[in-house]
Structure formats: structure tokens, C-alpha cells
Amino acid sequence: MTEKDLSLISHLMRRAGFGASREEIESYASKDYEEIVEDLLNPERFPEYDTDMVSRYMQGTLVGDSLAEAQAAWMLRMAYSPRPLEERMTLFWHHVFASGWNKHEHVPVCTNQIETFRKYCMSDMQTILIELSKDPLMVGWLDNSENHRDAPNENYAREIMELFSMGVGNYSENDIKEAARAFTGWTMTQCIPLYPFGSYSPRFKFRADDHDYGEKTFLGETGNLDGYDIVDIIVKQPATARFIARHLYNFFVADEPQVPAWNIQPPGDPSAVDLLSKTFAESKGDLREVLRVLFNADFFKNARFKKIKSPVDLVVGTVKIAGTHKIPQPSTEGLAAATKLMGQALMDAPTVEGWHTGHEWVDSGTLTERVNFATNHMANIASPGIQDIIARIKSNGPNISPEVFLDSCLDLMGPIEIDETTRSSLMVFANQAGGLMFGDGESDADSSDKIRQMLQLVVSSPEYQFA
Amino acid sequence: MAIISKSPVLVVVQLSGGNDFMNTVVPFTNGIYHDSRKSLAVREEDTLPLNDQLAWNPVAAPLKELYDKGNVAIVQGIGYENQNRSHFRGMDIWHTCEPDKIVTQGWLGKAMKEIDPNGENVVTGVSFGQGLPRAMVAPGVPVTSVSDLDTFGVMSGIGAREQRDTALKIFERMYTPAIGLGVVSDYLAQTGTNALASADILSTVPGNYTSTVEYASNPISKSLRDVARVHLSGLGTRVFYTQHGGYDTHATQLAVHPRLLGDLSRAIMDFFQDLRDHNASEEVVMLVFTEFGRRIKDNGSGTDHGSGGGAFIIGDRVKGGLYGQYPSLESDQLVNGEDLGYNVDFRSVYSTLLEQWMSLDPIPIVNGRYDQLNPFMD
Numbered sequence: 001m002t003e004k005d006l007s008l009i010s011h012l013m014r015r016a017g018f019g020a021s022r023e024e025i026e027s028y029a030s031k032d033y034e035e036i037v038e039d040l041l042n043p044e045r046f047p048e049y050d051t052d053m054v055s056r057y058m059q060g061t062l063v064g065d066s067l068a069e070a071q072a073a074w075m076l077r078m079a080y081s082p083r084p085l086e087e088r089m090t091l092f093w094h095h096v097f098a099s100g101w102n103k104h105e106h107v108p109v110c111t112n113q114i115e116t117f118r119k120y121c122m123s124d125m126q127t128i129l130i131e132l133s134k135d136p137l138m139v140g141w142l143d144n145s146e147n148h149r150d151a152p153n154e155n156y157a158r159e160i161m162e163l164f165s166m167g168v169g170n171y172s173e174n175d176i177k178e179a180a181r182a183f184t185g186w187t188m189t190q191c192i193p194l195y196p197f198g199s200y201s202p203r204f205k206f207r208a209d210d211h212d213y214g215e216k217t218f219l220g221e222t223g224n225l226d227g228y229d230i231v232d233i234i235v236k237q238p239a240t241a242r243f244i245a246r247h248l249y250n251f252f253v254a255d256e257p258q259v260p261a262w263n264i265q266p267p268g269d270p271s272a273v274d275l276l277s278k279t280f281a282e283s284k285g286d287l288r289e290v291l292r293v294l295f296n297a298d299f300f301k302n303a304r305f306k307k308i309k310s311p312v313d314l315v316v317g318t319v320k321i322a323g324t325h326k327i328p329q330p331s332t333e334g335l336a337a338a339t340k341l342m343g344q345a346l347m348d349a350p351t352v353e354g355w356h357t358g359h360e361w362v363d364s365g366t367l368t369e370r371v372n373f374a375t376n377h378m379a380n381i382a383s384p385g386i387q388d389i390i391a392r393i394k395s396n397g398p399n400i401s402p403e404v405f406l407d408s409c410l411d412l413m414g415p416i417e418i419d420e421t422t423r424s425s426l427m428v429f430a431n432q433a434g435g436l437m438f439g440d441g442e443s444d445a446d447s448s449d450k451i452r453q454m455l456q457l458v459v460s461s462p463e464y465q466f467a
Numbered sequence: 468m469a470i471i472s473k474s475p476v477l478v479v480v481q482l483s484g485g486n487d488f489m490n491t492v493v494p495f496t497n498g499i500y501h502d503s504r505k506s507l508a509v510r511e512e513d514t515l516p517l518n519d520q521l522a523w524n525p526v527a528a529p530l531k532e533l534y535d536k537g538n539v540a541i542v543q544g545i546g547y548e549n550q551n552r553s554h555f556r557g558m559d560i561w562h563t564c565e566p567d568k569i570v571t572q573g574w575l576g577k578a579m580k581e582i583d584p585n586g587e588n589v590v591t592g593v594s595f596g597q598g599l600p601r602a603m604v605a606p607g608v609p610v611t612s613v614s615d616l617d618t619f620g621v622m623s624g625i626g627a628r629e630q631r632d633t634a635l636k637i638f639e640r641m642y643t644p645a646i647g648l649g650v651v652s653d654y655l656a657q658t659g660t661n662a663l664a665s666a667d668i669l670s671t672v673p674g675n676y677t678s679t680v681e682y683a684s685n686p687i688s689k690s691l692r693d694v695a696r697v698h699l700s701g702l703g704t705r706v707f708y709t710q711h712g713g714y715d716t717h718a719t720q721l722a723v724h725p726r727l728l729g730d731l732s733r734a735i736m737d738f739f740q741d742l743r744d745h746n747a748s749e750e751v752v753m754l755v756f757t758e759f760g761r762r763i764k765d766n767g768s769g770t771d772h773g774s775g776g777g778a779f780i781i782g783d784r785v786k787g788g789l790y791g792q793y794p795s796l797e798s799d800q801l802v803n804g805e806d807l808g809y810n811v812d813f814r815s816v817y818s819t820l821l822e823q824w825m826s827l828d829p830i831p832i833v834n835g836r837y838d839q840l841n842p843f844m845d
Contacts (some may be wrong), residue, residue, distance in 0.1 A: 102712075102713070140718075142717070143717040143718040143768070143769065145718070146717065146718040146766060146767060146768040146769065148767065151766050151767040152766070153717060153718070153766045153767075153768075153769075153771065154771050154772075155717045155771065158552075158772075162553060162555075163555075168553060168556065173803070255651075257569070258555075259555065260553070260555040260556050260559060260569065261569040264568060264569050265569060308651065341614045341615065343614075350483075350712060351483055351484060351554060351712060351715065352554060352715065353554050353555045358651075359651050359654050359655070360599070362654075362655060362658055363594075363599035363610070363612035363658060364589075364609070364610070364611050364612050364658050364661045364662040364665055365594075365599075365611070365612035365613050365614045365619070365662075366612065366614065367655075367658050367659060367662050368619065368620070368621050368662045368666065369614060371621055371622060371638070371662075372620075372621070372622060372623060372624050375622055375624060375625060375634070376624040379624070379625075419645075419648065419652075421640070421641060421643060421645050422641045424640075425637050425640040425641040426637065426641075428636075428637055428640070429633065429637055432633070453630065453634075456625070456634065457634060457637055457638075460622065460634070460638055460641070461641050462641060462642060462652060462655045462656060462659065465655060
């Protein structure tokens with residue numbers, strides 16, 4: 001196993017998952033890259049994440065009355081699920097189909113949506129858009145429950161095209177009106193009261209008596225169209241293939257401009273988006289096929305540290321390095337508050353337009369939050385991930401030079417690649433520390449503390465903001 | 468031109484989602500309004516009339532009080548040609564003054580570039596809330612974005628003084644702007660440098676503030692209290708930005724919109740009272756805007772995206788009253804056959820604020836010459 005392999009696997013796991021410890025990377029490295037990708041693409045080869053611990057220690061997740069607990073519980077699943085890409089793709093759809101708690105303030109309907117995304121995340125676009133259109137949170141969030149035969153509400157019809165499949169400029173205002181008619185009667189059941197049975201998500205319900213069975217013309221096709229037909233027609237559009245391809249590129253490979261610019265600004269790597277788009281069209285929107293092509297492409301393999309981490313990436317990635325919260329702690333809920341302060345509250349998008357990504361994640365306020373969270377999270381030497389890093393460095397002892405001290409930390413945290421300015425800055429600390437010395441209890445403790453400080457500095461670096 | 472002794476300050480409040488202007492300033496004697504808003508019309512007997520045709524929504528009583536004192540200019544029928552009903556694009560257009568192309572610079576970012584060309588004061592512009600609005604962005608313009616004023620500071624969690632000092636020195640060095648690293652890395656370096664500087668400056672703010680005004684505990688009150696705290700600290704901030712979300716009232720508008728409008732009105736009232744108590748209100752003008760108005764006809768539960776809407780300019784130096792025309796509700800006057808039209812271009816309002824309040828040349832900032840209003844006292 002070469003250093004190059006480790007670096008590539010580490011990159012794959014940062015993008016297709018949420019990072020990996022050195023131990024995990026070493027175990028992946030017994031397989032070829034293509035086999036690791038196949039494992040990721042076929043999550044059913046691995047056991048499902050066991051939610052038992054989360055249920056026991058975070059009982060709010062059972063009652064469904066705490067958004068913060070639900071958010072934190074999802075982040076633990078991202079960190080420790082044996083099926084990393086399943087969680088990553090669940091997050092992908094949540095990112096594209098941004099919706100949120102803040103409209104109805106009902107947690108189970110939000111977690112129910114995430115479960116739906118998880119179940120269908122690597123299926124095909126047809127299934128995904130139908131499940132989305134029936135999802136109770138989406139039905140409420142974009143008011144399809146208010147879309148009646150005699151009083152159509154255009155909200156969902158507009159956004160399924162503008163934000164969820166084709167992007168602006170590929171349909172007319174009239175197409176919106178006709179699609180709205182086709183989705184009339186797609187509503188949900190009433191929520192049952194919280195007591196005595198606890199809180200449950202409402203379910204999808206089709207009300208034939210409230211559905212408009214009249215003739216409609218949508219994107220050139222005429223007939224007694226319903227929601228299924230609308231989705232069929234949408235999935236066939238080249239604009240949809242391109243839109244989802246670009247979303248996947250933006251999410252997994254490198255930052256693109258914000259979504260509304262897509263009909264004006266060409267992709268940063270047009271041939272990559274063309275390839276993904278072509279694969280999408282040829283496979284009739286099979287997400288697994290598109291992802292297989294993506295992860296095996298050179299444009300993906302070469303895109304290391306080119307993408308600004310989302311707040312969730314930063315928090316979950318840091319948790320993974322420190323190896324914390326494998327069993328929920330009283331502080332676990334704080335992970336939710338952390339991403340929120342950085343501008344990304346899971347299951348609670350600010351508006352229908354979702355989140356602005358790339359460098360827009362970072363401003364002076366959110367950068368401060370990112371740096372503070374990461375340095376605080378590296379503060380505890382007892383954390384299992386930090387203990388592991390210390391043990392691995394110590395095994396190369398007893399005397400470690402300042403250069404090796406820095407390089408070992410960077411290597412074991414990723415490997416993380418840094419530029420010259422950052423290297424010379426971190427070397428100031430490494431030199432000041434005079435390298436590391438292991439031997440007796442006192443020097444071990446002293447060296448451990450120096451490693452802890454170096455890890456804190458590395459996670460505050462500019463490079464650590466990139467995945 | 469308004470004459471004041473202190474440097475003028477602009478506070479921008481963005482109502483995200485598309486505030487329903489017709490249920491904010493209500494054409495309460497207009498039959499078409501009541502016919503179109505079968506489920507949502509504000510009842511005539513509940514309204515707070517400001518003349519024989521228009522009335523405030525009753526939840527906006529604090530705004531009415533400010534209006535009656537002559538401090539509120541209502542800009543009626545604000546918008547632009549071929550208004551975009553998308554939230555995304557709509558807001559982008561308001562932020563950048565570019566209806567036809569996507570650009571990265573915002574109008575306030577460009578204004579700050581004029582106010583502080585060398586970016587000497589990192590708190591010339593301060594934004595509260597999650598994320599930096601594009602309106603505040605321009606290359607080389609430092610903007611401080613604050614999510615929580617009370618815990619703001621780089622590595623504030625490292626307790627040991629000596630370790631924190633070392634860490635901050637290394638942080639400063641790592642984020643030193645260097646040549647040839649690419650746009651995003653440059654941006655990151657500048658942002659890190661600014662974060663250090665602004666944290667130093669803003670750390671003094673919470674300790675310096677006392678007030679007898681009790682703000683409500685909701686997001687917009689918290690944000691405007693933070694604006695007041697920073698303004699009262701006299702750090703030279705000239706542009707403040709904050710956002711109030713939730714105005715996309717497609718459904719259950721009767722439950723949602725009055726709460727938001729009520730919170731907003733009370734927060735604005737408290738904010739100006741706070742400034743007045745500290746003799747610091749005269750130099751402040753507030754612009755309240757939203758990306759579009761909502762559909763004239765309700766959908767049974769809420770209102771869909773529309774076009775023309777309304778904005779407010781508020782302050783002690785403002786000449787209160789009605790500006791522009793209330794858009795006609797007659798069917799032959801509507802945009803898209805169903806929306807209110809506009810008669811005041813939003814860039815006219817920006818130009819007015821930039822030239823008459825901030826003493827800046829508006830033409831390069833809003834990309835053209837637009838007729839101005841006269842909303843300020845002489």
C-alpha cells in the first residue's frame with residue numbers, strides 16, 4: 001500500500017463519505033479502488049447503522065420532539081454508518097430538495113423525509129421525484145396540500161422544475177400552471193395529536209375528489225396528465241439530466257457557481273458535466289450508474305482539496321478525526337448548534353432555495369465558528385481518535401524532529417495537503433516545541449499535549465476548510 | 468440633502484420570501500381587494516387607516532405610530548421591469564442591480580468600497596444572521612458577518628492565555644494573503660485576516676451597552692438589538708444588514724403573516740426608541756425591502772408569488788408619507804394578468820439613499836441613472 005493509495009482513498013472517503021480514520025483507510029486499502037467504489041455504491045453489502053445507542057441516550061429521537069437531537073443523531077449516523085455513501089447521498093437529496101422544520105415545526109415529518117431519501121437515494125430519478133412529490137414534509141413545505149381542483153396553488157409545480165429538476169429557463173409560466181393542476185389532490189393525512197401515542201409523521205394521501213382530471217398541456221405533451229405523467233416528462237428532459245449532473249459535480253467534485261447562475265454560466269469543467277449528463281440520460285436517471293462514472297473519473301480523483309467543506313462536512317469530519325460521540329454524550333446535541341451557527345441547520349433549510357455553497361459558506365462570522373468548533377473539538381487528549389494519532393506517532397519515537405512531528409500529524413489526519421505559507425506557519429510551532437520526545441510519563445504527557453496543540457492548529461488552517 | 472452632524476448610517480432589513488404588501492398597507496376601501504382576498508382580506512373595521520384609501524394592518528400598530536410621527540416613507544409599487552417571480556433570482560437582482568446577468572458584486576459592497584476604499588475599517592459593514600448577503604459583497608471590501616455577537620472571537624475557546632496567543636499568531640500567519648493561490652484561497656485568507664481584526668473590535672461591544680428598552684425575544688428583535696449595540700459603540704459602522712425570514716406565505720397566511728409583521732413592527736419601534744434614548748437616532752436611516760409582492764388573488768389559504776410590492780424608508784430625518792402610486796388593482800392594469808405592477812424602480816430608491824443620504828454617486832453602484840424620490844427633510 002503506497003502513500004498515494006492512502007491519499008486517494010482518504011479523498012474518496014471525504015467526498016463519498018464524511019472522512020475516515022487511519023485505521024479505516026488501512027482496512028479499505030486491502031481492496032482495489034474500483035472495488036471500494038463498488039462497496040460504496042452497494043450499501044446493502046453492509047449492515048445498516050444501528051440506532052440502538054442513539055435511541056437509548058437521546059430519547060428525544062424516539063418521541064420526536066427535539067429538532068436538535070434529530071439533527072445531531074443524523075450527524076452521528078453520517079460519521080459512523082457502515083454505509084457512508086448512503087448517508088452522503090441522503091444529504092445530497094436533502095441539499096437539492098431543501099426543506100425545513102421551520103414552517104410546521106414538526107420533527108417526525110422531517111426525519112421521515114430523510115428516511116425516504118435514504119431508502120431511495122441511489123435509485124432512479126423517476127422514483128425519487130415521485131417519492132418527493134408524495135413526501136408529507138414537501139407536500140406541506142411547498143403547499144401542495146393547498147393545491148385544490150378549484151383553487152390551484154403553484155408553489156410545488158414551480159419549484160419541482162426550477163429547483164428540483166430542470167432549472168430556470170426550461171419551461172414556461174403556463175407549464176407551471178398546468179403542472180399545478182396535475183398535482184391537485186396530492187395531499188397528506190392530518191397529524192394525529194401528540195398525546196397519548198407520541199408524535200408521528202402524517203402520510204401521503206391522494207384525494208380523487210380534489211384532483212383536476214381535465215386535459216392539460218405540459219412541455220408540449222397533452223392529455224389528462226397527473227403527477228406521475230409530469231414526473232415522467234420532467235425526467236425525459238435533457239435539462240434534467242444536465243441539472244442533476246451539475247448538482248452531482250458541484251456536490252462531489254468541485255464548487256460550481258450558485259444554482260440560479262447555471263442557465264447563464266457554463267460549468268467549470270464542461271466535459272465532466274457532459275459525461276455525467278450523458279450517463280444520466282442513457283441510464284434513464286439511474287443514480288448508481290452516474291455515481292460509478294463519477295467516482296472512477298480522473299476529474300474526480302484529481303479534485304483533492306478543491307471544495308469548501310459544508311458546515312456538516314466540517315463538523316462530522318472533525319468528529320471522525322477525534323473519534324468522538326460513538327456513544328452519544330450530553331454534548332452531542334451541541335453538534336447541531338455548531339452547524340447552525342456555521343449556516344447549515346440540517347432538516348431546516350433557510351428558504352426553499354436551500355443553501356448557498358462553495359466559498360459562500362465562509363464569511364468572517366462563519367469562519368470564526370468553524371475554527372472555534374474544530375479547535376475546541378481537538379482540545380481533549382482523551383478522545384479516541386487523538387489517542388490513536390498519539391500512539392502512532394509515538395511508535396516512531398522516541399525522538400521525533402519538528403519536521404516529522406508536523407508531517408506525521410498532517411498524514412494521520414488525512415493525509416492533508418498544505419501550501420508553503422501554512423507549512424512555514426505550523427513549523428513555527430513545531431520548532432518552538434522542539435519536536436517530540438517519548439520515554440517516561442512526563443515526556444509522554446508533554447509530547448501528547450504538543451500533538452494536541454498541533455492538531456488544533458491544523459484544524460484552524462485555511463486548508464482544513466477544504467475537502 | 469439631509470444635513471446631520473454625524474456620519475450617515477444605513478440599516479437594511481431584508482424580508483425574505485416576498486412580503487405581502489397588500490396585507491401590510493391595505494387598500495381597505497377597494498372592492499377588488501376584498502373580492503380578491505376572500506380568505507385573507509384584513510377586515511375594514513380592523514384596519515388602522517392612514518388616509519381614506521389605505522390602512523395599516525392592525526399588527527403593524529408600532530409602524531403606524533412611527534408613521535404618524537412622520538418618520539416612515541412608504542414606497543408604493545416598487546419593483547422593476549419583467550419582474551422575476553423566483554426567490555433566488557428575484558433576491559439576486561435586488562442585491563446586485565443586474566436583472567439580466569449574474570454578477571458577484573452587491574450594491575452595498577460597492578457603496579462600502581467608496582466609503583472605505585482601502586478597507587481600513589473591517590466593521591464599515593456589519594451583517595447579522597446566518598450567511599453574508601450578496602448585497603454586501605465586493606472584491607476587497609471587508610464585511611463582518613456576525614452570527615452571535617456575545618461569543619464572537621477567533622479561538623475564544625482556548626482558555627490558556629499563552630497557548631491562545633501563540634495559536635492566534637500562527638493563525639494570523641496562515642491566513643496572510645499570498646500571491647497565486649487562486650481566488651477562493653485569496654478570499655479565505657482575507658476573510659481570516661478580517662475575522663481576527665473584527666473580533667478584536669467587536670469584543671468590546673456587549674460590555675459597553677446598557678439600555679432601558681426591552682426588546683422582544685424573536686429573531687428580528689435580536690438582530691436589530693445587535694445592530695443598535697454595535698451602532699451605539701461608535702465603531703464607525705456605516706452599513707448594517709439583517710434579514711427577517713418566513714414571508715413566503717403560500718399557505719396559512721392568516722397565521723403566519725400577522726406574527727411576522729407584528730414582530731417586525733415592534734422590533735423597528737424598539738430599535739429607534741433605543742437609539743433615541745442614546746441620542747443616536749438622527750444619523751440612522753432604515754430601508755425595509757422584500758424581493759417581490761404577492762399575487763393579488765389569494766389561493767384560499769395564502770398567496771402565490773407576485774410582482775410589484777412595497778418598501779419602507781424609516782428614520783428621524785425622513786419626511787414621512789406616501790411615495791409612488793399604490794399599484795392599480797384594475798384587471799387591465801395588472802402585470803402577468805394577476806400581479807400588482809410597479810411604478811418606482813428599486814434602483815430609484817437605492818439611488819436616493821446613496822446620493823441623498825450617504826452622499827455617494829449612485830450611477831456606478833446601481834448601474835445607471837434613475838429618478839430619485841425626495842424622502843428626506845431639508
